[in-house]
Amino acid sequence: MTDKKLYDVCIIGAGYSGLVLAIKLARAGLLVCLTDLNRIIGRRILSTGNGRCNFLNSRMGNEYYYSNSKVDFIKDNHQDILQFIKGLGVVERELDGYYYPITNQAKTIREAFENEIEALSVDVFLDNRVTDVSKDEVFTVSTNRQQINAKAVVVSSGGLSAATLGSSKIGYKIAQKFGLKLTKLAPSLVGATSKDICLKELAGVRALGKVFYKDNSCEGEIQFNKDGVSGYPVMCISRFIGFDELSKSVGNLTIDFTSYISEDDLKAEIKKRFENHPKQTILKALVGLCNEKVIEVVVSYSKIYGDTIVEKLDEEDIENIIYNLKHFSISLTGTKGFDSSQVTAGGVDLSDIDMTSMEAKLCPGLYFTGEVLDIDGICGGYNLSWAYTSADIAARHIINNH
Ligand SMILES: Cc1cc2nc3c(=O)[nH]c(=O)nc-3n(C[C@H](O)[C@H](O)[C@H](O)COP(=O)(O)OP(=O)(O)OC[C@H]3O[C@@H](n4cnc5c(N)ncnc54)[C@H](O)[C@@H]3O)c2cc1C
Incomplete structure (x- = not known):
């Protein structure tokens, strides 16, 4: 089956980062689709924070992150993240700077994302494992079920951690195919x-x-x-x-x-x-x-x-x-090892990414957000915050250039 639509943006991975991005782009009126190999969106969110989802920390800044590159651009944006999550209808609970949903259930966050994605009529292709991306006049994203055409592609496919929750090497393969370097990968928060x-x-x-x-x-x-x-x-x-x-x-x-x-x-x-x-x-x-x-x-x-x-x-x-x-x-x-880890350290080399837009320097229209990039945070809500922050940077750039 081939989807005939030409999307403004096709997002690979309906995880935390891809979902934030899809919502921001769809709210701005762009035609967006999400693809995921899982049968539900945000599968990994359910396991975060021991099932409670620690989505944010009030102590925010670049000192909580590691990378082979400088990450000075990460600022304290915790109020912005909080407003976004509240805007999805989630009531928050703060414990010594650590934020969770008031329900203490990670599924609240996942369902809030799902409700918003549905309300915005974002096309979601579940059980669609992306196998390749190619670029001609537009991008073609190939999955095990179809080919999707889009003017821009965002790779939000996460890292190698906790494979049972849905992970693959596709993000790294796409990066290498378009000439981006990878740094060494290691399990972290393990x-x-x-x-x-x-x-x-x-x-x-x-x-x-x-x-x-x-x-x-x-x-x-x-x-x-x-x-x-x-x-x-x-x-x-x-x-x-x-x-x-x-x-x-x-x-x-x-x-x-x-x-x-x-x-x-x-x-x-x-x-x-x-x-x-x-x-x-x-x-x-x-x-x-x-x-x-x-x-x-x-x-x-x-x-x-x-x-x-x-x-x-x-x-x-x-x-x-x-x-x-x-x-x-x-x-x-x-x-x-990776299967027991919460996050993957290393990833797509930031020196090949314009960090003001998350766009690949070598390939206009190809973006990377979230854990697939060479940034990992310590425990405490920092990795979901990075998934948000990178999606936010990409969204602003894509919307401004639309
Ligand atoms: C057990 C556990 C607990 C955690 N707890 C916390 C916490 O409390 N706070 C915190 O900040 N962080 C936590 N993390 C880390 C956090 O979940 C991740 O850093 C974050 O989800 C990364 O977001 P992402 O969108 O980049 O990737 P993901 O959320 O992993 O999303 C990537 C998506 O891409 C999909 N995908 C992958 N390959 C393909 C493919 N080939 N085709 C189609 N789709 C594909 C996956 O199915 C997935 O849905 C935890 C992680 C684990 C494993």
């Missing part, structure tokens, strides 16, 4: 894998701390599993582990379980406890400094029995305990 012996004892523990991986660090709740480490701080630095996995140079993760206190103050605190209760066991003396199970492991790693009376410990024992509390090292093997 757990790290490890065979470290300490996990036998720490599996199941959730403990606060600051993780360090080479030059990167992040603070929050760390989760230990039998085959690795995850939780917010590990997820936030996981992109670096992911890239090191490519070059087989994965290092160790170091954890400061007492990041709220300096090394000197921790030493003073421990000495004070020892002086006040010299007959206490070491495990009792350290209670409350961090997670109980972590203390057990730290004491054992310091080569001290848990029932040792503190008056029997010497200066070196105290130094060892402090070292292990502040520099607990776990050897890593890599990450849990």
Whole structure:
């Protein structure tokens, strides 16, 4: 079947970015269509934020994003994003700067998009896997079911993460076909894998701390599993582990379980406890400094029995305990991979994109938005915000040039 219409814009991918773009273009009166390999639009949105969709953060700016290129152009536009989402009929809920729908259900956001897409009569071709794009006088987008003609094409096909939610390499293939470069790809916002012996004892523990991986660090709740480490701080630095996995140079993760206190103050605190209760066991003396199970492991790693009376410990024992509390090292093997990751780091090289329009420098009329580009954000609503921001930039340019 061939659709005879000539669309102003054909958007590849009815994910968050493609949907924002379709709505903005259709509201401006352009003839737009969306294609997606899934059978519903916005399939991935349902899984975001643990099913709650953390669509925004009040702390916004380029410092929350990574790329091989400069991303200074990312400004604080959180009010703009909020107005757009409210305009779809979503009532928001803000928790310490993190925004969710008041329903606490990601499906509210997906359905709000769907309602607006329907109200604007945007043509949506579901179960249409795009296989190729070619350009003659106009663009032809080939899917497994049809060919679609359009004056402009926007590639909003996302990255390689969470394949079961719908992902493909098509965005990267189209970029390469039209002469754009790709940067290396790595899974990000993903757990790290490890065979470290300490996990036998720490599996199941959730403990606060600051993780360090080479030059990167992040603070929050760390989760230990039998085959690795995850939780917010590990997820936030996981992109670096992911890239090191490519070059087989994965290092160790170091954890400061007492990041709220300096090394000197921790030493003073421990000495004070020892002086006040010299007959206490070491495990009792350290209670409350961090997670109980972590203390057990730290004491054992310091080569001290848990029932040792503190008056029997010497200066070196105290130094060892402090070292292990502040520099607990776990050897890593890599990450849990793209399928377990929330976002793909790397992508279409920004140096080949005009970042004021999202248009490919080498191919007028071909645009890229969202995760397919070489920009990834940390946890906290930053990736959906980038999907929005890039769609907004493309929409403004396409509308102005229509
Ligand atoms: C489990 C999970 C939780 C997350 N939670 C959050 C969160 O709370 N906050 C946050 O900011 N970010 C979160 N993210 C990241 C966020 O979902 C993505 O960064 C964002 O959806 C990217 O938007 P996009 O439109 O670029 O790509 P996508 O949303 O992935 O959309 C791309 C679309 O293209 C379609 N597609 C792909 N290939 C083809 C093809 N060949 N033909 C046709 N269609 C195709 C896909 O089916 C998909 O619908 C999470 C991700 C995951 C996996």
